[in-house]
Amino acid sequence: MPCIRKVTQDLCWVGANDRRLALFENIFPIPRGVSYNAYVLLDEKTVLFDTADAAVAEQFLENVAGALGGRSLDYLVINHMEPDHAALIPRIIAQYPDVKLVGNSKTLAFLNQFFNCAVGERSIVVKEGDTLSTGRHTLVFIMAPMVHWPEAMVSYDATDKILFSADGFGSFGALAGNIFADELDFDRDWLPDARRYYCNIVGKYGPQVQALLKKAAGIEIKMICPLHGPAWRQDLGYILDKYDKWSSYTPEDKAVAIFYASVYGHTAAAAELLAVKLAEAGVKNIKCYDVSHTHVSELIAESFRCSHIVLAAPTYNNHVYPIMENLLRDMQALALQKRCFAIIGNGSWAPQSAKLMKGMVEELKDVRILPETLLIKSALKDEQEAELDAIAAAICADLN
Numbered sequence: 001m002p003c004i005r006k007v008t009q010d011l012c013w014v015g016a017n018d019r020r021l022a023l024f025e026n027i028f029p030i031p032r033g034v035s036y037n038a039y040v041l042l043d044e045k046t047v048l049f050d051t052a053d054a055a056v057a058e059q060f061l062e063n064v065a066g067a068l069g070g071r072s073l074d075y076l077v078i079n080h081m082e083p084d085h086a087a088l089i090p091r092i093i094a095q096y097p098d099v100k101l102v103g104n105s106k107t108l109a110f111l112n113q114f115f116n117c118a119v120g121e122r123s124i125v126v127k128e129g130d131t132l133s134t135g136r137h138t139l140v141f142i143m144a145p146m147v148h149w150p151e152a153m154v155s156y157d158a159t160d161k162i163l164f165s166a167d168g169f170g171s172f173g174a175l176a177g178n179i180f181a182d183e184l185d186f187d188r189d190w191l192p193d194a195r196r197y198y199c200n201i202v203g204k205y206g207p208q209v210q211a212l213l214k215k216a217a218g219i220e221i222k223m224i225c226p227l228h229g230p231a232w233r234q235d236l237g238y239i240l241d242k243y244d245k246w247s248s249y250t251p252e253d254k255a256v257a258i259f260y261a262s263v264y265g266h267t268a269a270a271a272e273l274l275a276v277k278l279a280e281a282g283v284k285n286i287k288c289y290d291v292s293h294t295h296v297s298e299l300i301a302e303s304f305r306c307s308h309i310v311l312a313a314p315t316y317n318n319h320v321y322p323i324m325e326n327l328l329r330d331m332q333a334l335a336l337q338k339r340c341f342a343i344i345g346n347g348s349w350a351p352q353s354a355k356l357m358k359g360m361v362e363e364l365k366d367v368r369i370l371p372e373t374l375l376i377k378s379a380l381k382d383e384q385e386a387e388l389d390a391i392a393a394a395i396c397a398d399l400n
């Protein structure tokens with residue numbers, strides 16, 4: 001049976017959910033699953049916007065057929081060639097042999113790389129600003145390179161003012177009938193996964209997302225239809241503002257996240273005591289994470305959310321404790337910037353971690369590192385409490 005939802009009079013959601021996949025891209029835990037969204041436009045010509053992941057092939061193909069209601073498919077618009085959206089292109093071609101594939105020159109190159117299929121006369125190559133009339137609707141193609149792959153583009157239905165935004169404005173999390181953000185408590189239930197999706201998948205490409213936001217600001221948009229997670233038809237300013245903050249590396253909240261690594265609990269004890277001292281000084285909503293027990297994608301999302309980050313880690317094999325080092329490498333890879341850091345090191349002999357963490361943080365753009373620091377030698381001693389107090393005071397002063 002098709003499992004589809006009407007988006008507008010002419011447009012249908014034909015996506016599908018995967019609640020079995022443990023790791024998105026074989027990296028990111030998705031306990032709430034993921035949706036692969038796709039849309040069918042019924043006009044004088046029919047259009048499918050993207051396909052879906054191979055895992056949901058049968059449901060997706062039933063959905064497309066159900067939405068078409070016996071009509072043939074005239075166009076497949078390929079906004080993004082990553083296999084979570086493109087895996088079923090050969091199945092669509094097999095089922096609708098007259099379909100024309102609409103993409104840019106890079107899209108078609110990727111098509112050949114992934115599928116070794118000659119698209120030839122089947123393809124319509126579009127570039128920035130090109131249009132396609134399907135009858136009542138006019139589609140405009142807008143290039144969005146590196147949001148999240150180089151071939152990425154978005155499609156704008158200039159008739160109904162709908163932006164098909166590819167990965168942009170997407171989220172982890174399977175949908176449950178309610179495909180629109182206004183049918184959900186997005187801020188409570190979806191924002192953390194939307195943030196985690198953005199920061200880890202697209203976070204490195206802030207300038208490219210900013211470029212796309214600038215283009216989007218020049219057109220009237222009544223609805224945003226992404227390839228993952230809820231679609232937006234109300235309060236678009238909310239999600240546009242989040243994207244502006246995330247892509248400009250502006251902290252969402254004036255808040256402190258403490259990330260600690262600890263082998264036997266001594267560094268953890270210092271981190272917990274710092275949290276108490278911050279709370280006693282009036283800081284609210286402090287978050288404290290053991291990096292060994294929280295997935296790095298969550299920590300990255302918190303790094304993008306919070307203005308102030310405390311790093312506390314022991315020395316290990318003359319390096320930073322490896323899980324903390326991995327977090328810092330991820331911050332570098334995802335281009336985190338514009339944050340204030342405080343650093344606490346630990347070492348029973350030859351302590352290196354504070355110096356090495358500082359060096360890694362200094363490689364991030366536009367960061368400040370508080371001069372107040374603490375070097376624990378195995379375990380925090382009473383006489384070091386003043387140093388912890390000084391760190392807490394410096395963070396408070398910087399927050400205010």
Ligand code: FEO
Pocket residue numbers: 080082084085148149167227228
């Ligand atoms: Fe959801 Fe970049 O693919």
